[in-house]
Amino acid sequence: MARLLLATVAATVLLLAAGATAQQQGCENATFPAGRSFARCNTLPVLDASLHWTYHAANGTAELAFRARSSATGWVAWGINPGGAGMAGSNVFLASQGGGGGAAVSVLTTVLRSTAPALDNTTLQFGVPVPPTAEYAAGAYTIYVTVALPGNSTQQNTVWQAGPVSGGAIMPHPVSGPNLQSVKRQDFLSG
Known part of the structure; x- marks a missing residue:
């Protein structure tokens, strides 16, 4: 025995x-298209996601790619909460194919003012020197963006999510399990 x-x-x-x-x-x-590469990456603990980035100390920016598995009729989001931890207060980049599989991928930028936010396209509370782009391939969305790290700090509270789209509208994500665990204090200097 x-x-x-x-x-x-x-x-x-x-x-x-x-x-x-x-x-x-x-x-x-x-791997990433068009010769894109990143110095560091983290496999995130939930929602089958990863974050890839290169930190540029000279100007306090991070060039990054957030990748998460999703159906073509879903959405994924990644963001930074400059005022605390958790979803409320986060400044996020949300990628989806509004018309479902095969439609162009778009990126919405919004500030989540509550845990039941209105998803309006909003200017974020930190610099975004280059407009974000996204793609959907091989069962995953990838969001590409460069951000000016809030407070010029390499330590940031980050969040990420995934959820469904119905009739072209972004629907709420589940409110249990991995969807409530998708927060991380990210160190953009050391990983």
Whole structure:
């Protein structure tokens, strides 16, 4: 019995290690079109997402790509909350294909003033030197953007989400499980 338990524990540890390695390799081995590349990446802990970036200390900006799996009839979002942690107060970039699969991908920028926000296209509370773009390929959205890090700080509270689109309208994301865990204090200097 002890031998079986030990073998089960060893197998579980090996599977977890292999899964963590595969997840890290996925982030590290991501490819981007048009010769885009990034110095660092993190596989985010929930919603099958990753963040790739290059920090430019000379001007306090981060050039980044946020990638998350989604159906073509869904949406994904990534943002920074310059005033605290969590969704309310976050400045986000939301990508979707308004008409569903095959339609052009658009990016909405908005400030989430509450946990039940109006998704209006708004100027963010930090600089965005180049307009954001996005694409949908291989079952994932990728948002490309360069941001002036608020307060010129490399430590930022970040959020990300994914949800459905219905009839061309962005619908609320689920309010349980991974969707409530999609927050992270991101270090753009060291990762």
